[in-house]
Amino acid sequence: MLQQSSVASHVPAIKASAVLQAAFAVLLGVMLVGFTGFAHVEAVHNAAHDTRHASGFPCH
């Protein structure tokens, strides 16, 4: 991956891989926000309580 992205010419394979990597990053972001803002685990809710209210996430 490191070698690929340092190549100046952009063959479609590299672009597809870049899109795939970026999509994976987006998915990771969705999972993080899902955990902090939406998880129903009691202890997580209690710890994230003020973050959820003060960010406008739905809370109990």
Next chain:
Amino acid sequence: MSVFRSIVFTAAAAGLLVGLTVTGLQQVRAVPLILKAEVYEQKAEAAPAAPAALAPHAHEPGVAPHSHAESAAPHEHGAAWQPAEGFQRNAFTALFNVVTWIGFGLGLAGLMVIARRPATWREGLIWGLGGFAALTLAPSIGLPPELPGMPAADVVARQFWWVGAALSTAMGLGLIALTRAPLPCIAGALLLVAPHLVGAPQPPTAESAVPDAMARDFVTAVMVSAFVSWALLGALTGFFLNRFRGSESEA
């Protein structure tokens, strides 16, 4: 640096800075209001004969039967762990803010790369404002930020509508901003209004343990801190993406 790595570094740096900034902003207005609202909430819970709140009332069809003993005391969570008041509680708020904004940063940076937009702070700022529109403004039209002790519909129903409104708005903005053909733009406009035509789940009662003035203040406080945070996240994301990806981002 691989694309994934540069996005993760970007999101970590921008998310950390924004998460700490928003934690400071929240301490000014939002968190004091939450603590004050909890006093009202506990007072309402302690007064079992509050006539209006416990008066029998009809629900619209489709509303599941529920115990008001439970919904009137939403913050009593039995024996589940919760952070100690004061420093520990605020430390967890800071931690969760940072993780949340790293998550938003991953989304923003990832989508900027997928859309092949130039990585500059200026471009990032526009994306940040789009994030504010999709993840703060649109959900807040139907579900204004609420304090503890305010009446609210079932939490799963609200989460479902909230996520739907955010996704629909994000896709609508994306279609309008990134395409030129008329049809995708019309579809984008429809996606922007769709969540509000569907409508957010409404609270079962108008009775609130919290004074209206406080609720209004809270909405303003959340909106202001979210606006600053999204603008900052966008600009920082563009800036760091440029630093970590360099000229590759022009591809």
